[in-house]
Amino acid sequence: MPWPQYIFNCFSSIPNIPTQESDYYGPYDALLNYLFPPAEGFMVSPQHKEPNKHDSVDMTIVYLIQRNRHVVFFLEIKMGSSIDHISTRAKADEQMRQRYADVFESAAPVLHGASALGTKLCFYKLDLGTGQITPAPNERDFRRVTDIAPRSWWCYDILEPDGERKLESVAQEVKLVAAAISTR
Numbered sequence: 049m050p051w052p053q054y055i056f057n058c059f060s061s062i063p064n065i066p067t068q069e070s071d072y073y074g075p076y077d078a079l080l081n082y083l084f085p086p087a088e089g090f091m092v093s094p095q096h097k098e099p100n101k102h103d104s105v106d107m108t109i110v111y112l113i114q115r116n117r118h119v120v121f122f123l124e125i126k127m128g129s130s131i132d133h134i135s136t137r138a139k140a141d142e143q144m145r146q147r148y149a150d151v152f153e154s155a156a157p158v159l160h161g162a163s164a165l166g167t168k169l170c171f172y173k174l175d176l177g178t179g180q181i182t183p184a185p186n187e188r189d190f191r192r193v194t195d196i197a198p199r200s201w202w203c204y205d206i207l208e209p210d211g212e213r214k215l216e217s218v219a220q221e222v223k224l225v226a227a228a229i230s231t232r
Contacts, residue, residue, distance in 0.1 A: 049212075049216070050209075050212060051079070051082070051212060052082065054078065055075075055078060055079055055082060056207070058074060058075035058078045058079070059075045059167065059207060061074070061075065062075060066127060066128065066166070068127070069109070069125050069126060069127055070109075072125045072164065072166065073094070073109055073125065076111060076123060076125060076164065077092065077094065077111070079206070080092045080111055080113060080123065083215070083216070083219040084113045084121070084219065084222075084223075088223075089115050089116070089226075090113055090114070090115050090120075090226070091113070091114045091115070092111060092112075092113055093111070093112045093113075093114060094109050094110070094111055094112075095109065095110045095111070095112055096109060109125065110122055110123070110124050110147055111123045111124075111125075112151070113222070115226040115229065116226075116229055117154065118154060118155065118156045118226070118229050119151045119154050119155050119156065119159060120155075120156045120159065120160075120222050120225060120226045120229070121159070121160050121161065121162075121218075121219075121222045122147055122151065122159075122161045122162075123161065123162045123163075123164055124140070124143055124144060124147060124161070124162075124163050124164065125164045126140050126163070126164065126165050126166075127165070127166065128165055128166020128167065128168065129166075130165045130166075131165040131166070131168060131199055131202050134193065134195050134197075136165075137165070137195075137197040137198070137199065137201075137202070138195075138196050138197050140163050140165060140170075140197065141163065141170075141185060141196065141197035141201075143163075144161055144163050144170075144172055145181060145185075147161065148161065148172075148174050148181055152174075152176070155174065155176055156176075156222075156225045156226065156229055157175075157176045157177065157225065157228075157229075158173065158174070158175055158176065158221075158225050159173070159174040159176065160172065160173050160174075160218050160221065160222050161173075161174070162215070162218070163202070164206075165202050167205050167206050167207050167211075168202040168203070168204065168205050168206075168211075169202060169204045169205075169206060169211065169214070169215065170183075170197075170201040170202045170203075170204075171204070171214065171218055183201060185197065186198070
C-alpha cells in the first residue's frame with residue numbers, strides 16, 4: 049500500500065541536493081510516526097548522540113521506537129551521498145552495530161534496525177537469544193581495501209514500491225514482537 053501523500057510531501061521538501069543529515073529528520077519523523085502510531089502505544093523518540101573523540105565532529109540523531117519501555121526498532125540517518133564511499137558505508141554499519149550494543153539491555157527479543165543513507169535503507173536484525181546481527185559484516189582485512197558494508201545492502205529506496213513494501217513488512221514484524229512483549 050503506497051504511503052499517504054503527506055509522507056511523499058515531507059520527503060519532497062528535502063532540497064534536491066541535501067546539505068545536511070537534518071534535512072531528513074522531519075520526513076523520517078513523519079514516516080516513523082505513521083508506521084508506529086502513538087495511539088497504538090509506540091513512542092518515536094529522537095536521540096541525540098554526541099560523537100566520541102575518535103569520531104568526526106558530526107552529531108547523530110537516532111530514532112528509537114519504544115513500546116512498554118522496550119526498544120522495538122531504531123533508525124539511523126546519514127546523508128544520501130554516504131552510499132558512494134566504502135568508508136562512509138563502513139562507518140554507517142559500525143554505528144548501527146554500536147547502537148545494538150547501546151540498547152541491548154532494553155531491547156525486544158528480536159530487534160530490527162535500519163540504516164538510512166538518504167532514502168535508501170539497509171535493514172538489520174538482532175536476535176537477543178544468540179546475539180547475532182544480520183547482515184553479518186564482511187571481514188576487514190587491513191592489508192587491502194575491504195568493502196565490509198557493500199552498497200548493495202542499501203537496496204531499498206523507501207520512495208519506491210519495493211522499499212515501501214519492505215519497510216511496511218518490517219514494521220508489521222516489529223508490531224508482532226511488540227504485541228508479544230505487552231502480553232508478558
